[in-house]
Amino acid sequence: MSVALANSPVVCLNCHAGEMEIFHRAENVPVNSCILLDSKQAAQSYPKGRIELGYCRHCGFISNTTFNPKLTEYSGRYEETQGFSGTFQKFHHKLAERLIEKHNLHEKDIIEIGCGKGEFLALLCSLGENRGTGFDPGVDVQRLADSPVAERTQFIADFYSEKYANHNADFYVCKMTLEHIHPTGDFIATVRRAIGDRAGTTVFFQIPESTRILREIAFEDIYYEHCSYFTPESLRYLFEQNGFAVDDVATEYADQYLTIEAYAISDTDAAPVTDTDLSALTDLVATFPERFQAKQQEWQSRLNDYASQGKKVILWGGGSKAVAFLSDFDTNATVEYVVDINPYRQGHFLPGSGIPIAGPEFLTDYKPDVVVIMNAVYCDEISADLTRLGLAPTIIAL
Structure with a gap:
């Protein structure tokens, strides 16, 4: 549930200058959303944590102030890829x-x-004949073993940290990872130190865009692993205060992703951090609790109506958004299955709810009345799959 804006003594981990003001709380949230779990019992008993989103008026950063990295797991069981779409x-x-x-x-x-x-590192190496090194504790090297760029790529199953500063590069890319890191200021400082005196070295980061989450009350995009939430203002601030000049900040993928391109500068070229107006963002944060409650009630009423009408409802998309959605509502009497095109997820169960994940072909026998699409960007693709299966359910997209 949400609570009124309140002051908190927690210092912002993005700028180290402001204090976080708590504006949203959620209890009993699964601490991992993409973990492959083999039974309903294991899924329902999976560890849960607490979310307390705080807002920094100094840089515009939003963070789960109660995040505990020891509760999260990034391993071979973590199945996050969207590459099957x-x-x-x-x-x-x-x-x-x-x-x-x-x-x-x-x-x-x-x-x-x-x-x-x-997949993305392999693309960069294939299309540009580059050499790549990838860091991720959940990487599965076997999936790219037959790739034509296998000899020009290496993967290290570990978190990137100071100990890998000896791995130099002409270009650094980091996609959908910074939101999983709590001390963002310290982390970007680590990247800058690794670049050292190679001024001009470019970095590209991509993360979820959080202004949209606040504006649209996108509750499906608030979950435990995402401990850090960026707006264009807080992202620019982060890089400028850590030895980078920002070349571009933009949104992509139906404005769901926020990207930044920046290059390392020397101390002599450092300039003051850009002064930005955070008033509109502060207003979105202040009104979020009331708007969140209204949208939550609207969705719960809709699900209750489906249940009373005996309609079969499935969610399409068995990743983090589905876990967050099911954590926010009482869906036990309504949603029995989640569908996902990723074959590695099929046959497993969602953390928290314990709802099984099935492949699209399952729907030909199940014949759902309502399909709730977890991400509207995939509407055309999913609609085509449903037509191919000879199904015409009501479609609702988040």
């Missing part, structure tokens, strides 16, 4: 092409921090 593959390919062209990434050394299953 044609929609996502097109986005990934265009992004790789754009970065290669803009930054002249040809026969260069690239480091990817938080490389996941390695």
Whole structure:
């Protein structure tokens, strides 16, 4: 549930200058959303944590002030890839092409921090004939063993840290990882120290865009692993105060992703952090509790109506958004299954709710009345799959 804006003595881990003001709380939240669990019992008994989102008026950063990294698990059981979606593959390919062209990434050394299953690093190396090193404790090297760039890529199953500063690169990329890191200021300082005196070295970071989450009350995008939430203002501040000049801050993928391109500068070239107006962002934070409660009640009423009508409801998308959605509502009498096209997720159970994950073909027999799509960007792709299966349920997209 949400609570009124309140002061908290917790210091902002992004700028180390402001104090976090708590504006949203959630209890009994699964501490991992993408973990593969083999039984309903294991899923329902999976450890849970608490979320207390705080807002920093100094830099605009939002963080779960009660986050405990010891509760999260990033291992071979962590299945986060979106690479089985044609929609996502097109986005990934265009992004790789754009970065290669803009930054002249040809026969260069690239480091990817938080490389996941390695698909994007492999793309950069394939399209630009680059050499790549990927860091991620959950990487599965077997998935790329037959890749044509296997000889030009190496993967280290560990978190990127100071101990890997000897791995130099011409370009650093970090996608959908910074939001999982609590001390963001310290982490970006680590990256800058690793670059050292190689001023001009470029970095590219991509994370969820949080202004949209606040504006649209996107409760499905608030979950435990995401301990850090960035807006354009707080992201720019983070890099400028840690020895980078910002080249571009933009949104992509239907404005769901926030990206930054920056390059390392010397101490003599350092300039004051850009002064930005946070009034609009502060207003969104202040009104979030009331708007969150209204949207939550609206959705619960809708689910209750489906249950009373005996309608079969499934969620499409078995990742973090589904776990967050099911954590916010009483869905036991309504949602029996979640569908996902990722074959590695199928046959497993969602943390918290224990709801089983099935493949799309399962729906031909189940015949759902309502399909709730966890991410509207995939509506066309999912609608085509439902048509292919001969199904015409009511579709609702978050």
